[in-house]
Amino acid sequence: MSWDRVRGHGEAKQTFQSAFASGRFGQSYLFVGPDGVGKRLFAHELAKALLCERPPAPLTACDSCPGCAQVEAETHPDFLTLRTPEGKLELPVDEMRAFCSHLSRKPSRGSRKVGIVEDADDFNAESANSFLKTLEEPPPGAVLVLLATGMDRQLPTILSRCQVVRFRPLSSTDVAAVLAEQGITDPARREKLARLSGGSVARAMALDDDAIWQVREALIAGVTAERPNFARLADVWTKFVEEAGDDSAGKRTRASVVIGFFVDALRHALRLALGADVAGIDTTEEPRLRAFAQRHGPDRVLELIEKCVEADYRVERRVQLILVIESVLEQLTKTAK
Numbered sequence: 001m002s003w004d005r006v007r008g009h010g011e012a013k014q015t016f017q018s019a020f021a022s023g024r025f026g027q028s029y030l031f032v033g034p035d036g037v038g039k040r041l042f043a044h045e046l047a048k049a050l051l052c053e054r055p056p057a058p059l060t061a062c063d064s065c066p067g068c069a070q071v072e073a074e075t076h077p078d079f080l081t082l083r084t085p086e087g088k089l090e091l092p093v094d095e096m097r098a099f100c101s102h103l104s105r106k107p108s109r110g111s112r113k114v115g116i117v118e119d120a121d122d123f124n125a126e127s128a129n130s131f132l133k134t135l136e137e138p139p140p141g142a143v144l145v146l147l148a149t150g151m152d153r154q155l156p157t158i159l160s161r162c163q164v165v166r167f168r169p170l171s172s173t174d175v176a177a178v179l180a181e182q183g184i185t186d187p188a189r190r191e192k193l194a195r196l197s198g199g200s201v202a203r204a205m206a207l208d209d210d211a212i213w214q215v216r217e218a219l220i221a222g223v224t225a226e227r228p229n230f231a232r233l234a235d236v237w238t239k240f241v242e243e244a245g246d247d248s249a250g251k252r253t254r255a256s257v258v259i260g261f262f263v264d265a266l267r268h269a270l271r272l273a274l275g276a277d278v279a280g281i282d283t284t285e286e287p288r289l290r291a292f293a294q295r296h297g298p299d300r301v302l303e304l305i306e307k308c309v310e311a312d313y314r315v316e317r318r319v320q321l322i323l324v325i326e327s328v329l330e331q332l333t334k335t336a337k
Helices: 010-022 039-051 066-073 093-103 125-136 172-181 187-196 201-207 210-224 230-242 248-273 286-316 321-332
Strands: 028-032 079-082 113-117 142-148 163-166
Touching (some): 010 163, 039 066, 039 142, 093 113, 093 125, 172 187, 172 201, 187 248, 201 210, 201 248, 210 230, 210 248, 210 286, 230 248, 230 321, 248 321
Parallel strands (some): 079 113, 113 142
């Protein structure tokens, strides 16, 4: 059945199934959680379940009827999606108006329409205000789902009109299972990618590239050197980010991946500084991390981990990436006192 494709998020599944069974199914939902944890897949499976023509159980799609096939292909007349156009940083108001206009029409088949705004973080003042009227008075039978990484980027007027459903990072086991489904057959590689993914399948898939590990080697070796070269490190990181081209989400993912590399290495350094065992550490990297930890001390290493976590949050919040890169490297290359 369709819900079998969704890894984790059992609480969210139960919330919707209970609401459906009790007749308390809402019309407007805001899905909140990190990128790559399955919010989009969950929203599409929910749409499929609502528009299925032969449901085998309440709020469950059969995955074989014309309705399910059309939702899967995004050609169902009563299933609408809105995404930020390639190369844009905000949802254009004209596209939002067209989305709302289409949503206001009567369903073509059945009694429901489902509209998904996949990039609710990218609302600007115009597109958000254009959407408010539809959100305040959803058309009969319409279900609206907004996908966002955090509530702090949403207008209070939007938050007050949506039921918030939280999506947490996936477990390493769930990430590894998805990676296996995606054709990554080496168990050791899956385990490594899952461990570094932060619970995000998107990040794990981005890490499945040998060229990225070469970038990691250059950056970790650079920041743990006795005399780090700030300019060279900034150039390596910036070039890696820019290789995503005009894809702003891809650039953010690449910047975040590098921060994840630093956090992972710093955690290893902290354990070494405290005399603890470090499972899975690269034998060529261990001496560099141990020397780095000795120069800076455990308190400073812990502070650097916190700085990196803060930087990752700024990446998520769309802070200019060059500022994030320079800020992180300034901290990591600062001479130990």
